[in-house]
Every structure is written in structure tokens, then in C-alpha cells.
Amino acid sequence: MRRRQGWLFLIILLLTLSIYLLINYPLQLGLDLKGGSQLTLQIIKEEGNVTKDELEAVNAVIDRRVNNLGVSESNLQTLGGDQLILELPGEQNPLAASRALGRTALLEFRTQKEGTSEDLKKLDLQKSKIEELIKLYSFAEKNLKGNEFLITIQDSLKEIEQKLNYSFNSNDLYGKLIEIKKYVEKEITNLFIKTDLSGKDLINAGRRQEQTNNNWEVLLTFSNSGGDKFAEITKSIAGTNQLLAIILDGESISEASVGSQFANTGITGGLATISGSFTAEDAKELEVALKGGSLPLPIEIVETNTIGAQLGSKNILKSLYAAVGGLVFVGIFMIFNYRILGFVSVISLVLYGFFNLALYSLIPVTLTLPGISGLILSIGMAVDANILIFERIREELNDGNTLTRSIDSGFQRANSSIVDGHITTLLSCFVLFLLGTNFVKGFAATLGIGVLISLFTSLNCSKTLLRFFTTYQSLRQKNLYLPKKKFSN
Amino acid sequence: MKLFNLELITNKRKIIGFSTFLILLSLIGILYSTFNTSYKKPINLGMDFVGGNELRIERVCEEKCSDISPDSVLDNLRVVSKNKNLANNIKLQFQNKNKLISIRTPYLSIEESNNLITNIENIIGPLNYESKNSRLIGPKLGKRLLTNCATSLFVALFAISFYITIRFDRKYALFALLALFHDLLIVFGIFSWLGIILSVEVNSLFAVSLLTIAGYSVNDTVVIFDRIRENLRSSNQGHNETIQLSVNESFRRTTFTSITTLIPLLTIILFGSYSLFWFSVSLSLGIIVGSYSSILLAPSFLLKD
Numbered sequence: 001m002r003r004r005q006g007w008l009f010l011i012i013l014l015l016t017l018s019i020y021l022l023i024n025y026p027l028q029l030g031l032d033l034k035g036g037s038q039l040t041l042q043i044i045k046e047e048g049n050v051t052k053d054e055l056e057a058v059n060a061v062i063d064r065r066v067n068n069l070g071v072s073e074s075n076l077q078t079l080g081g082d083q084l085i086l087e088l089p090g091e092q093n094p095l096a097a098s099r100a101l102g103r104t105a106l107l108e109f110r111t112q113k114e115g116t117s118e119d120l121k122k123l124d125l126q127k128s129k130i131e132e133l134i135k136l137y138s139f140a141e142k143n144l145k146g147n148e149f150l151i152t153i154q155d156s157l158k159e160i161e162q163k164l165n166y167s168f169n170s171n172d173l174y175g176k177l178i179e180i181k182k183y184v185e186k187e188i189t190n191l192f193i194k195t196d197l198s199g200k201d202l203i204n205a206g207r208r209q210e211q212t213n214n215n216w217e218v219l220l221t222f223s224n225s226g227g228d229k230f231a232e233i234t235k236s237i238a239g240t241n242q243l244l245a246i247i248l249d250g251e252s253i254s255e256a257s258v259g260s261q262f263a264n265t266g267i268t269g270g271l272a273t274i275s276g277s278f279t280a281e282d283a284k285e286l287e288v289a290l291k292g293g294s295l296p297l298p299i300e301i302v303e304t305n306t307i308g309a310q311l312g313s314k315n316i317l318k319s320l321y322a323a324v325g326g327l328v329f330v331g332i333f334m335i336f337n338y339r340i341l342g343f344v345s346v347i348s349l350v351l352y353g354f355f356n357l358a359l360y361s362l363i364p365v366t367l368t369l370p371g372i373s374g375l376i377l378s379i380g381m382a383v384d385a386n387i388l389i390f391e392r393i394r395e396e397l398n399d400g401n402t403l404t405r406s407i408d409s410g411f412q413r414a415n416s417s418i419v420d421g422h423i424t425t426l427l428s429c430f431v432l433f434l435l436g437t438n439f440v441k442g443f444a445a446t447l448g449i450g451v452l453i454s455l456f457t458s459l460n461c462s463k464t465l466l467r468f469f470t471t472y473q474s475l476r477q478k479n480l481y482l483p484k485k486k487f488s489n
Numbered sequence: 490m491k492l493f494n495l496e497l498i499t500n501k502r503k504i505i506g507f508s509t510f511l512i513l514l515s516l517i518g519i520l521y522s523t524f525n526t527s528y529k530k531p532i533n534l535g536m537d538f539v540g541g542n543e544l545r546i547e548r549v550c551e552e553k554c555s556d557i558s559p560d561s562v563l564d565n566l567r568v569v570s571k572n573k574n575l576a577n578n579i580k581l582q583f584q585n586k587n588k589l590i591s592i593r594t595p596y597l598s599i600e601e602s603n604n605l606i607t608n609i610e611n612i613i614g615p616l617n618y619e620s621k622n623s624r625l626i627g628p629k630l631g632k633r634l635l636t637n638c639a640t641s642l643f644v645a646l647f648a649i650s651f652y653i654t655i656r657f658d659r660k661y662a663l664f665a666l667l668a669l670f671h672d673l674l675i676v677f678g679i680f681s682w683l684g685i686i687l688s689v690e691v692n693s694l695f696a697v698s699l700l701t702i703a704g705y706s707v708n709d710t711v712v713i714f715d716r717i718r719e720n721l722r723s724s725n726q727g728h729n730e731t732i733q734l735s736v737n738e739s740f741r742r743t744t745f746t747s748i749t750t751l752i753p754l755l756t757i758i759l760f761g762s763y764s765l766f767w768f769s770v771s772l773s774l775g776i777i778v779g780s781y782s783s784i785l786l787a788p789s790f791l792l793k794d
Contacts, residue, residue, distance in 0.1 A: 304623070
């Protein structure tokens with residue numbers, strides 16, 4: 001008897017501990033319950049697998065960029081060997097984030113080839129024309145009466161096509177615009193020669209509004225060696241008609257000449273500005289991307305989930321109602337069928353609920369919708385264990401055994417079935433957790449934890465409680481355990 | 490105290506016949522779905538697996554939301570949207586008394602998706618952005634998810650098979666697994682049919698539900714086999730009679746367990762979030778089929794002629 005009291009004491013201790021945990025470490029809710037955006041980023045590598053180092057390097061760059069974006073409580077984690085998951089709580093429109101993150105941000109400084117001034121002029125002219133057309137297109141797209149603009153765009157595009165002697169692969173208008181823009185950018189970049197100065201030589205980036213107009217410019221600060229390289233390069237083209245181009249991800253974002261006054265020393269001081277008529281948003285995105293450094297491998301955003309805050313709280317309430325409602329029904333069913341035993345199982349299920357939630361806040365497990373369904377299913381497992389035991393106890397009682405003996409052998413004989421059932425479910429959970437996506441992991445985690453706790457509560461808590469109840473003489477009448485049944489003894 | 494007395498021995502043929510019928514029906518569904526539908530897959534794969542854009546957003550209306558036909562919205566959209574290809578591939582539905590709009594399109598960039606919402610707002614009036622739920626899945630990720638789910642499923646099935654082969658002798662393990670595949674095939678078949686008739690799509694939660702069903706089904710069968718094994722050791726009745734007795738002894742437990750598991754699932758189906766609806770349906774079906782196969786089918790295999 002003393003040993004059992006020890007168990008009872010332990011259960012009460014655990015319950016107090018759980019309540020304490022739940023009060024002090026509230027449950028973490030997933031984005032589907034509190035609203036926000038989730039982006040899945042896929043690292044693109046043409047050949048071979050992404051190595052661990054590469055994954056970490058990409059992770060570090062993205063992490064810096066996210067911090068520079070200034071979203072509070074963002075969460076970045078790796079998934080599998082080549083994916084990253086970024087959660088932006090509260091963010092309803094992940095557009096800006098996706099732009100700043102998706103960019104490789106490979107910054108290059110190139111000098112113009114000699115004698116290409118005419119070519120560059122021609123290409124630059126076409127480029128600005130195309131950019132105008134794209135602007136017009138997106139205006140037309142949003143405008144109800146935009147159709148007439150489309151004809152203009154089509155005509156102008158044909159003209160450019162002939163001038164550049166280019167043939168299209170795409171069929172739709174927008175695709176053509178983007179295609180020719182890329183082509184022109186590539187042609188422009190080809191007019192410039194690579195130098196050894198790149199984004200790696202930066203130590204900082206910033207932005208400020210230009211004084212003469214409303215445009216923004218991005219400020220670059222080079223490291224010492226970078227500053228030297230920059231001086232060297234500017235010296236080599238100072239006073240000539242060759243331009244210095246700043247190229248970001250293959251697109252020339254700024255081209256500038258270097259005045260002849262720099263012919264002796266080059267531009268020293270380790271500072272440069274990129275003024276390419278940026279808007280405030282553009283400048284910020286570029287700053288964020290440059291500050292974080294360039295990505296060692298390009299990434300692609302393969303999944304975007306956005307859940308409105310209202311929808312999130314609705315999800316919580318609905319699932320809560322469903323879960324609590326279901327449990328109340330299960331409780332009624334158990335008490336109706338098993339009387340005192342049912343009552344014991346209800347108490348041990350409540351304990352079970354507390355232990356589960358306490359573990360969620362301790363580990364911590366982020367609670368998501370699939371997670372909640374895992375919890376509800378694990379409750380099914382826990383109830384099943386109780387039913388197995390109670391049915392056995394009942395049979396023992398029917399065979400005319402005493403109450404204490406029936407309880408003992410009921411637990412003992414149900415043991416192997418319960419363990420088997422729990423282990424098969426645990427196996428599935430384990431596999432799901434290892435191989436599954438984020439979504440699936442949430443389900444596997446709560447179901448797995450639930451099954452583990454159920455092994456403890458159903459085999460131990462129920463038994464302890466039953467033993468405790470049966471110490472009271474008035475609770476030891478067999479008909480409290482077996483409804484509507486006559487006994488042989 | 491028995492609720493019924495199941496006559497397993499006399500009904501063996503009927504049980505096996507009924508299961509064969511269900512399996513045939515499932516296979517027909519799967520074959521029909523593979524060859525005669527627009528998607529040419531054994532089951533109607535949802536956005537999770539093929540990529541795309543799913544958008545749900547509520548309208549802001551005073552008192553009642555006006556009745557707009559999805560076709561008229563699409564017609565307007567065709568005029569407004571310059572991407573003709575997109576407008577022709579949109580599926581648009583109004584739900585919840587015209588309040589909720591749900592839209593499915595092929596994969597879009599975030600920008601294009603935002604444009605689409607703006608266009609729709611221009612056509613049908615103000616939208617409540619707080620209620621927005623949007624998912625964009627690239628086709629690459631979809632394919633990956635599909636292989637991922639299939640691998641998890643096979644690895645887990647293998648692990649379960651391995652475990653019960655060690656726990657039981659080979660004959661029992663084989664029959665438990667037969668019952669398990671019977672359950673999975675039927676649930677899969679039902680969803681093939683649901684895809685054909687109601688264009689219900691399966692997502693990654695469906696794969697999760699299949700795995701959970703596998704766990705439950707094996708669990709149920711193992712409990713009954715445990716009982717049969719125990720009784721066969723001590724019983725002095727005939728082999729078949731002992732099996733029938735064991736099944737009847739376990740009958741209450743299995744039905745009660747199924748009922749207590751079905752109750753919370755039913756509450757999710759009735760009151761839960763829409764994203765868990767088909768998940769709960771497939772689990773419920775799995776539990777019903779699983780209980781049938783572990784009470785009637787699996788023990789029938791053990792009966793001697």
C-alpha cells in the first residue's frame with residue numbers, strides 16, 4: 001500500500017509541476033493559429049547535393065537579411081538538407097520580404113570595354129524604353145480600361161524587337177517584356193569586364209535620400225583592401241570615356257564615369273554610392289540584401305502561406321470547441337459504460353491532458369492545426385488503453401474474482417496489447433517526424449508525445465487512482481463496477 | 490456479457506466475399522481515375538502535390554452578401570486581367586452564404602497573386618484582409634512533397650511489418666498485414682471515387698491519415714490476435730470455436746474503442762476548421778474499415794476449413 005501512496009504523491013507532484021509550467025511558459029502557437037506568413041525557400045544547385053556548409057552559409061545570409069528587415073519574432077529554420085522555412089508572425093503581405101530574401105545579391109564592379117560607347121548608348125536607350133513599357137503594363141493590368149495601352153505596348157515592342165534583331169520564345173506579352181529586358185541587360189553586362197572587386201569587399205551598406213530630388217541612393221562602405229581595389233579600378237578608367245558599372249545579379253544598376261581629377265590616385269576613402277533612381281522601398285531592399293552579403297547559392301521561394309490574424313483566432317476557437325466537445329462526449333460514454341472505472345479514466349484523461357500540454361510548453365512544441373488533431377487522436381489511444389484494461393477487469397469480475405484481484409490481473413493481462421498498440425503508433429510517428437514536412441512533423445510530434453504519456457497515465461495513473469478509490473469500503477461494491485449484472489458469488 | 494454473438498465460422502465466405510467486393514470496387518475506382526479523368530492519376534492529387542495557388546478570403550458586406558455568380562466574376566476578370574491564360578484557369582467558388590470566396594489558380598508569384606486579389610476586389614467589392622488565407626506552392630515543391638509522403642508511408646509500413654513479424658509468428662503477422670493493406674486500399678479507393686464524383690482532392694494530410702489508419706488497424710488486429718493466441722493455449726474447445734469465442738470476447742473492446750475515437754473525429758468534422766474536414770473523414774473511414782477488418786476479416790483468415 002505504501003508503494004501506491006508513493007505513486008499517488010508522484011502524480012500530484014507532476015500535476016502541480018504541469019500547472020506551474022503552463023502558467024509560466026505559455027504554449028507557443030503556430031502561424032495557422034495566430035496569423036502571419038510562412039515562406040519556404042529552396043536552395044538551387046545545378047549539380048550534386050547541397051552540402052552542410054553551403055546550407056549553413058545560406059542560412060546565415062538569410063538570417064542577417066531577415067534581421068535587417070526588422071520583422072519582430074521572425075523564425076528561421078532549416079528543413080531537410082536544402083530548404084529553409086521562414087516564419088513572419090503578423091506579416092500579412094510577404095511581398096517585400098520575398099523580394100529582399102529571394103535575391104542572390106551578387107554585387108560586381110565592372111569596367112567598360114574600350115570603344116563600346118556607341119553600343120552601350122543604343123542598348124541603354126532600348127532598356128529604358130522597355131522599362132517604361134513594363135511600367136505601363138503593370139498600370140494597364142490594374143486599370144479597368146487598360147486594354148488600349150496594351151496595343152501601344154505591343155507596337156513598341158515590335159519596334160524594339162526589330163532594332164535588336166531578337167526573336168522571342170514567350171507567347172504572352174508580359175513574358176516577352178521580361179524576356180527582352182533580360183536579353184538587353186545581359187548584352188549590356190557583356191560590354192563590361194569583370195574586376196576583382198565584389199560584394200565580398202563590402203563591410204556595410206546604407207541608404208539616404210538624394211538632396212536634389214526624391215530618389216534614394218544606396219551607400220557602400222568597403223573594407224580596407226576593398227577600398228584599395230576601388231581606388232585602383234577608378235584610377236584605371238579616370239578621364240577616359242569608359243564607364244564603371246555596378247552590377248547586381250547580372251543586371252547593371254548603375255553606370256558612371258570617373259572624372260579626370262582622379263587619374264592619379266583613383267577614388268579613395270573606401271566609399272561609393274549607387275544612385276539609380278531608387279524608390280525608398282527599392283533602396284531598403286537593396287540595403288538589406290547587400291548588408292546580409294550575397295548568397296553562395298541562389299534560392300527560390302517555393303511555398304508561401306499567409307494566414308490572416310482573424311482566421312487564425314477562428315481556427316483556434318473551432319478546434320478548441322471540437323476538442324473539448326469530443327472529450328466531454330468521450331467522458332460521458334466512459335462513465336455511462338464503466339461507472340467508477342469510467343470516472344477514474346476521466347480523471348486520468350484530465351491528468352493526461354495536463355501532462356501533454358505541459359510537455360508542449362517544456363520542449364517546446366509549437367501548436368498548429370495538425371498538431372491539435374494529433375493531440376485529439378492520441379487521446380483516442382489513451383482511452384483505448386483504458387477500455388482494454390476495464391474490459392479485462394470486467395471479465396475477471398464476471399469470473400467471480402475479488403475486486404482487488406480483478407483489478408490487478410486486468411492491468412496485467414491488458415499490458416501486452418497496450419504496449420503493442422502504442423509501439424506500432426510510435427513507429428509511425430517516428431517515421432513521420434523524421435521524413436515528414438513541417439506540417440506533418442507537428443502532427444507526428446503531438447501524437448508521439450501523447451502516446452508516450454498515455455503509456456504512463458493508463459498503466460500507472462489509472463491503477464493508482466483505482467487502488468486509492470478501493471481503499472474506501474463504500475466504493476468497493478462490485479455493482480459500482482459492473483452495471484446490470486448478477487454475480488455468481 | 491455479449492452484445493451479439495458473431496457467427497464467424499458459418500459466415501467466413503460472406504466476409505471474404507464482401508471484402509473482395511470492396512477491394513474490387515476500390516480497384517475499379519483507382520483504374521477509372523488513372524485512365525478516364527482529366528488528371529490521369531490514381532487519385533485526385535491536390536495543390537500540395539501539384540503546386541498552385543489557393544486563396545480564401547471573406548467579403549465585407551453589410552448584413553447580407555449579394556449574390557454573384559462565379560461565372561460573371563470570371564468574365565469580368567477576363568476583361569480586367571491581361572494574363573488571359575490565368576483567367577481561364579481559375580476556379581472560383583462562393584461559400585458560406587456568398588461571404589467566403591475561395592479561389593484556385595495555377596502557381597503564381599506573390600505579386601501576381603496580390604494583383605489578382607486587387608482585381609477581384611475591384612469586381613465584387615471590399616474584402617476583409619484579416620481573414621485572408623493564401624497558399625502558394627511551387628510545382629517543384631509539390632513533386633517533392635509527393636515523393637516525401639510516399640517514402641514516409643512505405644518506410645512506416647515496413648517498420649510496422651517488421652515489428653509485428655518479431656512479436657508474432659509469421660502466419661499471424663502475414664494476416665495482420667493483409668488486413669492492414671485491405672484497410673488502406675479501401676480508404677484510398679473511396680478517395681479515388683470521391684475525386685471522380687465530387688472532385689475531392691487529397692493533400693499531405695491524407696498521407697498522414699493513411700499512416701494513422703495503418704497504426705490503428707494493426708493495433709486493433711494485434712489486440713484480437715493476442716486474445717486468440719492466449720485462448721488457444723488454454724482452451725480445450727476446437728480451433729475454430731476458440732477463435733470465434735476470442736473475437737466475441739474482444740468485440741466490445743474494439744467497438745468501444747472505435748466509438749471513443751470516432752466521437753472526437755465527428756466533432757472535428759462537424760465543428761472543426763475546414764482544413765481538417767477531409768482529414769477527419771478519411772480517418773473515420775479508416776477506423777470503421779479497420780474495426781471491420783480486425784473483428785471479422787483477419788480472424789477469418791485463421792479459421793481452418
